[in-house]
Amino acid sequence: MHSHKVLNVIGTVAILFLVFPLIFIIITSFGTGSTIEFPIKGFTFNWYLHILDQPDMISGLETSLLVSFIASAFGLLIGIPAVYAMFRGGIHHTAWFQMLFLSPTFLPEVVIGFSLYQGLIITLHWPMMISLIVGYFLLGFPFVIRLVGAGLNMMDPHMEEAAWISGCSRLKGFFKIVLPNIKSSIAAAFIFSFINSFNSIPVTLFLSGPGFNMLPTSILNYMQENYDPTISAISVILMLITTLIMMLINHFMGLNRLLK
Amino acid sequence: MKKRMILLTFPGILALLLFVVFPMVQIIIPTLSGQGSFGSLYLNFLKDTYNQRIILRTLWISLLTTIIVLIIGVPLSLWIARMHHRIKKILILVILFPMLTNQIVLNFAWIILLGKNGIINHVLLSIHLISRPLSLLYNNTSIVIGSVYLFIPIMVVSLLGSLSHLNIEVEEAATVLGAHPSTTFFKIILPQISTDILTGVIWVFSWTMTSYTTPQLLGGNDDLVMSTLIYQQAMTVQNWTLASVISIVLIIISVGCILIIRSLIKLLDRRVAHA
Amino acid sequence: MAEVTIKNLELSYDKKHDVLSDLSMKVKNGELVSILGPSGCGKTTTLRIIAGLLKPDHGNILVDNHDIGRTPVYKRDFGMVFQSYALFPHLTVFSNVAFGLKMRHLSRHEIQNKVKQVLEITNLTNLAKRFPSELSGGQQQRVSLARAIVVNPRVLLMDEPLSNLDAKLRVEMREDIRSIQQKLHITTIFVTHDQQECFAISDHVAVMNHGKFEQIGTPQDIYYHPQTLFVAHFVGYENFFKVEKQIENNEYQVNHQVIHTDFDHSYEPKYLTIRPNEIDLHQHKNNQMNEFNGKVVNFSFLGGSYRYMIQTDLGLLQVDQNDKDKFDVNDSVYVSLNSQLVIPLLK
């Protein structure tokens, strides 16, 4: 009853639009041709097996997952207190804080990569891995500020007050009342900062060095001389990983509350 | 209380000063004094009519993308927000997939789909909607299609939370008062999420401005944009100073545009509020 | 300006427990009918179904004998005051009220005038430029009310529109609502839990309990002739006597005592009842009919009267007295029940 015909049409068309290339990629990953082609001529799982022959794609996948995870967690750790202070702390001039916190959005990723290389690695002699985590952190941080901020704004402020009066300190009230009510926003912020850093090529190009591979650059490297369905296959694997992560989140905090 | 609260922002402020402001200052400094007088690099860049065209093209593509994303993204978010839990779960997943799929792979998918012999032309031809294949690829159209595809999820994400939190009774009140669902949408729902729309717009606009992969792969020869220009200067010519100059120009332009959009929305908002 | 009929409504939120079961009622053209009932009995649910905001599992809503089940909400030309106000948070008080008029494409000038007039009635003129978040609870409620009545709807639905107002304002507002409703002849359904309010304002009252109407009638009917224990309790009867047996035509045995009554003895009452203020309380035995000895257990001030709890052979009685400080706890007293005021309940 709450949806409407026009909405149904736009929604369905938009979802089809979003799904269309994905289906295409999934189909091509099973093609027998030695380059990506559509429609496919035969059906094979070989390209999935072929991923196993690419050790740096596999190690890249592991490192990418780990580094993106650490960077996103770091973003939440720094972002959530800041957001709380901005929206619930009665601080003045929050617009300026927001401007600063959202500033990474305006930087081209090449510039983030290059400027961090100059600033952290050359000037401050920070290790490559730490700098990479910083770069990924910058890619995810605006998500934390925005999504968690929106979640907080939506929460009835009287609720927290009721907790204080019940004898809950501000800190405890934060964990017992605020956090459970914004956990879906936090989950969303985590997912998006994770994805955004996980996929970044330009930042990774500058901030990776001898000793470790990252998945996006491995894929890029692979494609320089190969254009076979392996890259479709790895994309499909990534979709499966997403599904898995979402199922985990669903299990622990209920996906229906996600983005709610 | 307020004083202690402000402490909570310090880690964030520190991080951004160290990771954004400090490195940016480092790359800006050489651009100011580079050969010749103060700021001459910027002037030279901006004076060139070819560069001006690139700037305009970049702006045009970003603006168009943002508008289309807005037109599709807002109803889509509302549609998803009002879905039953179970369907909503699946839809959120579908929204996430494009984001997690490698951008290069996605763009190649678009190349194949949009090509002269691609599926889209094929379908359009077979239903006789067109008589000759459309040239959808390697022009502004394909860049916009590719960007819209990438950024719809971003818009949905920035809206979905607030939309799910909207008090349904407020809309019901409007409906009972005789507002057609479309009126309710424009006069009641949109104004309540205007700040979230603004964020979505900021994100989509600035990311289209700065994104590199899509214009590089889907654009034609005459579709150079600022980010591809930055890449060219930085990676091929190794001219980091000029690349920095272009980046700074790009950043200033996108921040400027965002400020304009922001004040426009505010203006609109006030008119809605006091109408 | 329309006759509303609800027919056999049924609804359950969880497909297990019925919230509404077989609800029927008719509201005549231009009438004001109140739905009176305890918290959680399904009043809001009923109103939402009538407005079209909720689909019943079963049953119909007819307006002027046309089933409007398929008419979209926005075409029904109804007005509604929400229990939670549901104000438009992004609009000022003025624009909130003007909204419905704009939807009806009135001229700016007309809108200005009508809104001004309604804001005056609702005492909101000074707050016209504020946003809902800057109003007190009662002020918000008044905006919600103003917004619903300004459009002069075919049917006006109000969900406890006055619950957050003070007594004085409540009386003023209910009189305003009543006079507007009568002047414009708007068919109105009014949900409330306030007995007095409901009696003062309604043509008919429907008393609801657990998703059913227990009794529908004029205020006087409900007030003087409640038919069930529930309704009686709800409209202020406090003393209930379970009838053990009918001794003679007009005499009933209660707790081994006999109560004389005056009503038509063809009734077969399950209970007898009388209001606290209809029991006579005196210090000495008067040898009246229905007189019983008792002891004061407790008393409290109600504003204008005192309520005494008296332990008697009939059980614990509640008695209201206007006089101050007449009796004290533990005083021995006599109560007498006017046989004309004792009424029968059927269940």
Add this chain to the structure above:
Amino acid sequence: MAEVTIKNLELSYDKKHDVLSDLSMKVKNGELVSILGPSGCGKTTTLRIIAGLLKPDHGNILVDNHDIGRTPVYKRDFGMVFQSYALFPHLTVFSNVAFGLKMRHLSRHEIQNKVKQVLEITNLTNLAKRFPSELSGGQQQRVSLARAIVVNPRVLLMDEPLSNLDAKLRVEMREDIRSIQQKLHITTIFVTHDQQECFAISDHVAVMNHGKFEQIGTPQDIYYHPQTLFVAHFVGYENFFKVEKQIENNEYQVNHQVIHTDFDHSYEPKYLTIRPNEIDLHQHKNNQMNEFNGKVVNFSFLGGSYRYMIQTDLGLLQVDQNDKDKFDVNDSVYVSLNSQLVIPLLK
């Protein structure tokens, strides 16, 4: 278990218009004081300041003579019922109520018992496992109430805790609140706009108007001896006569007529007033004191009584009568004002 003093509170939300101005009051140990006042007068604001949720621009809150201005909210050991309920949406009814007890580190067993007990009092036992979004308005309000009282706080603050309940439940609940409050001797401040509720439950009543206390006193004081026009109007006086001059010690000129009174003539009243139910209405001239001729303009049923509007030489009078159908519109009648019941107002 604590004495609360509020001293010279001042507050304005916008730095221009004072919402509270120079508000002072003392609530003794174990007392229940109601704040009674019209919508928007500043009741919620006052309560929030006492709770520590809002900083006043000026003034202090003392508990047992200690200024608690710097004590953080959570250390105050207060309880509060919010006007908007403010339930925790992610917790069940049970956990909502148990929350404060957990903060006080009670054993599981104790928590179970206490919560159970309170849920019973508030009629919520069956709903213990529901989430707030699955409750009706009144049910939510009861949860909010249960949550506040279960912890047995030093000071209990309640913001219209019963406004969404039906009359019957309201009476039950207010009696429960009163008896718990008295048994545990909890100092309580109770905000309401319901006169009767406030009188039934309070040791003292503070009547608030435009951010000031107009009168503080016992319920009887307020009811029988209102001192200002505002208070009188608020507690049910409807007939006001502006005193034109004092003719003799006990005689005052009103609208060119003379009214005889019985009160201490050292008062210098600005107005005289009498309740609608204290005016005698009869068909024929009785030649009593303060008798005036009039005409019935209008009448309505209030539940138990009828209110007549009578046009007289004194002006339009409101008169309540218990009898049904005694007079009709346009009947000529006589009213007489019992001189003992006419009271003076100072402003």
Add this chain to the structure above:
Amino acid sequence: GSQSGKSLVVSTFGSSTPQRTSDIFNPFHQKSGIKINPQFSNDPSRFTQMEKNPDSNVDVAELSESNSVIGMQHNVFKKLNLSKIKNFKELSPAAQSVAKKTDSVPFSVNSIGIMYNPKKVGKITSFKQLWSSKLRKKIAIPTMSGTEGPGILAIAGDVANKPIEKDGGVGAFQELKALKPNIYKTYSEGPDLVNMVKSGQVDVAIIGDYNVNMLKQADKNLQYTIPNGTYANYDMLSILKNSKNEKNAYKYINYRLSKESQTKVAQMNTLNDPPVNSNVKLSGASATDKTYGMPYKVSKTLDYKFVNSHLSSWINKWNQIINQ
């Protein structure tokens, strides 16, 4: 740099990483006991890192000729002691002369060739044919900012008889302008080109050797030719200025230039890198379609010092003429 005497950090191209590991690093480790710690990534970003950060712990860099020359100009590398490279004498004379002019030594070579579909456009044997009006909108060429960019400009100059060394590319750009109607699109990524070829949008493409296999897999009908007058473009080895592992670095360079290693990586089924060691003999499929044998002998070299000094303005011009 890597302090341990038994390891070496090598920064190399990101393509075919499994083969690089199995066919270069592992055999080298077995032979010398030195473990390679590789950095795989694209040429420009690795070079930026080395250039901007003297403290990067890279010992040996494998880079394109263009970046190697910039590296020399910017003092990024150690001057090579050619006498420490035992295999140096086995290198082709052209490679030797490039090594002597720079701080780096070539280990492989690519050149520019033409991939075409003879069924659609007939046989192509010379660059000149690309200007034919029959090829309208049928050609894909790499962008100026890619590895082949300068070579294409030089070829255009040769076709116009106005060598770029003489007029700084003015005549060459004139000639490119004339080619423009035939250009369907400039491409920057190999897969992009594959898509164009597969979907039949182009029939002719100017490419570097390393894209041959990818294209031939995409369309069996394609033919590759390296016309006379093509330009060679070396991949070079350099030792970074701050390397503390010079001994191991020379061992690696020696290995990389050895006949054994060069033969191995020149095979079709591994890296398919054309050798610069003259003693390497290839046969069969591995000997064709690459800058080996005749094509290598007739290829010309570019002076990358000259190229690099003009590159910025050329890219500008290219943008304005071709990307227009």
